[in-house]
Amino acid sequence: MQPLIEEMAAYYGPESPFRVGIGGLVGKSASAVLEIVAAIAAVLPGSTFHLFGWKLRALQEMPAAFPKCIAGLSSDSSQWNGQRVRGKTPGKKAWQESGLTQLAYAYCMALPSYEARLMEAWKRLQSLPSFPVPALDEDPSLLERLRVFLRMREFLNAQFRDSPFDLVNIRPAEEDEEDEEGLPPPDITDLSTVYEIYHAIGPQARFRQASDLWHRERKSFRLVALVRAPLDQLFERTNSIDSLWTENEEVVWCRSARLRSSSVGDVFVSCESGKAWMVAHAGFLDLSHTLDAGAVAEVSGVVLCDDLSSTSLELTEKPT
Amino acid sequence: MDYSFYRTLWRGSWRKRLPPPPGVYLLPISSWYVAGPSRYLIVPTLPEGLRYAVDSGAYRYTRSSGHYPFDFSDYLAWCQTLDPAPIWVAIPDWSGGRTAPEPTWQRVSSHFHFLAALYSAKFQRLEITHVQQIRTALMAYAVWDHFHSAVPCWVPVPARRQNGNRLRLAREVDAAAH
Numbered sequence: 266m267q268p269l270i271e272e273m274a275a276y277y278g279p280e281s282p283f284r285v286g287i288g289g290l291v292g293k294s295a296s297a298v299l300e301i302v303a304a305i306a307a308v309l310p311g312s313t314f315h316l317f318g319w320k321l322r323a324l325q326e327m328p329a330a331f332p333k334c335i336a337g338l339s340s341d342s343s344q345w346n347g348q349r350v351r352g353k354t355p356g357k358k359a360w361q362e363s364g365l366t367q368l369a370y371a372y373c374m375a376l377p378s379y380e381a382r383l384m385e386a387w388k389r390l391q392s393l394p395s396f397p398v399p400a401l402d403e404d405p406s407l408l409e410r411l412r413v414f415l416r417m418r419e420f421l422n423a424q425f426r427d428s429p430f431d432l433v434n435i436r437p438a439e440e441d442e443e444d445e446e447g448l449p450p451p452d453i454t455d456l457s458t459v460y461e462i463y464h465a466i467g468p469q470a471r472f473r474q475a476s477d478l479w480h481r482e483r484k485s486f487r488l489v490a491l492v493r494a495p496l497d498q499l500f501e502r503t504n505s506i507d508s509l510w511t512e513n514e515e516v517v518w519c520r521s522a523r524l525r526s527s528s529v530g531d532v533f534v535s536c537e538s539g540k541a542w543m544v545a546h547a548g549f550l551d552l553s554h555t556l557d558a559g560a561v562a563e564v565s566g567v568v569l570c571d572d573l574s575s576t577s578l579e580l581t582e583k584p585t
Numbered sequence: 586m587d588y589s590f591y592r593t594l595w596r597g598s599w600r601k602r603l604p605p606p607p608g609v610y611l612l613p614i615s616s617w618y619v620a621g622p623s624r625y626l627i628v629p630t631l632p633e634g635l636r637y638a639v640d641s642g643a644y645r646y647t648r649s650s651g652h653y654p655f656d657f658s659d660y661l662a663w664c665q666t667l668d669p670a671p672i673w674v675a676i677p678d679w680s681g682g683r684t685a686p687e688p689t690w691q692r693v694s695s696h697f698h699f700l701a702a703l704y705s706a707k708f709q710r711l712e713i714t715h716v717q718q719i720r721t722a723l724m725a726y727a728v729w730d731h732f733h734s735a736v737p738c739w740v741p742v743p744a745r746r747q748n749g750n751r752l753r754l755a756r757e758v759d760a761a762a763h
């Protein structure tokens with residue numbers, strides 16, 4: 266994420282509130298937090314960091330100051346507020362004796378006290394020697410991963426330009442009440458018979474054998490589903506015959522439960538090989554000579570290789 | 586080195602009649618999300634001039650279920666409804682303390698999760714923290730590329746749960762610089 270973070274920092278400028286968040290620090294020891302922040306600072310020197318959930322106790326126990334290459338730090342905590350005066354904590358008696366409501370006590374008494382201790386601990390930290398920034402080993406395989414990732418970014422930008430919310434859909438399907446029965450779970454480590462289903466959209470593509478459009482105007486096609494079935498069965502599996510085809514057990518993922526049936530002009534892309542076929546009036550048109558294959562194939566790196574004919578997607582065995 | 590403290594402003598510490606004292610705050614969306622059959626997000630009436638940032642609730646959600654109960658569009662809409670606007674908004678990430686591995690056999694519920702899982706599979710990075718790394722990076726790039734100006738300032742959260750993973754992440758971004 267370094268290229269992205271540098272791009273964002275340059276865009277917002279040094280006077281902006283821009284910073285880099287560091288999460289998952291809850292429950293970490295002071296030494297662990299120091300190591301984590303130093304490791305990230307080694308890659309992003311000059312950055313301001315926000316430490317999510319970094320508490321007073323951790324600050325008080327820090328064995329060394331943060332590396333000097335860090336421009337600034339911020340943190341947050343809920344420890345300052347009314348939670349502290351509940352139950353049998355020492356603050357409860359002070360709150361009760363104050364005559365204030367619990368929240369008023371938190372704002373007027375607990376908060377200033379907490380922040381004073383926080384600043385005192387921060388002042389102590391500044392008097393300690395700085396933690397060294399770790400040296401980072403290089404791993405040649407990392408460049409390949411990054412290259413594929415950035416290529417994926419480029420492709421997804423084009424694919425989801427008109428529907429970006431479809432890309433960042435993060436809520437799991439099990440949260441949808443109407444989808445309780447759902448589909449059998451797919452095995453994501455086996456793509457041998459999984460195909461991307463692209464529906465042709467727009468008058469120039471729909472119901473036409475417009476194979477040239479696949480090459481020069483990809484926005485005329487929309488990825489609507491992933492289906493696990495042999496190529497010769499795909500057309501049948503993506504047509505609603507007795508029921509909606511999206512309910513077929515072969516459907517791994519679909520953009521919507523209500524999709525039209527596949528028809529002439531739609532495109533099927535093999536997730537394994539990246540090869541593409543367009544539904545024709547009779548059979549399929551082979552579009553596989555293109556290097557510009559589908560989204561999943563793109564992610565898998567198949568189309569990133571120079572020689573399509575000699576590449577295949579290498580997947581790991583299902584972990585135990 | 587400057588240091589600033591953000592006071593977490595959770596739902597229980599919010600009363601219209603007792604506005605928070607001046608300072609900078611952090612609103613975790615998780616505190617303002619109401620679960621149950623009629624899921625919804627509470628939009629607090631914030632005092633004029635309040636300075637605050639927004640947290641996506643990554644730790645809260647990825648620690649328990651591994652998933653956000655709302656979609657990015659909900660998160661963004663909530664952030665955009667808040668008045669005054671937040672000074673910065675955290676990009677949703679996956680950095681919770683969940684240690685159980687992702688089940689290999691699981692429903693692919695969105696294109697986003699499918700892509701992250703596929704990328705992890707290709708590079709044999711199937712541990713939960715690996716998948717979380719990919720999700721986090723994919724989300725950060727997607728948000729920046731498509732929702733660049735939707736909020737005053739996006740804040741990426743690239744960290745991961747384990748120290749080793751953070752070091753690996755740091756090495757990865759370091760490799761990009763060479």
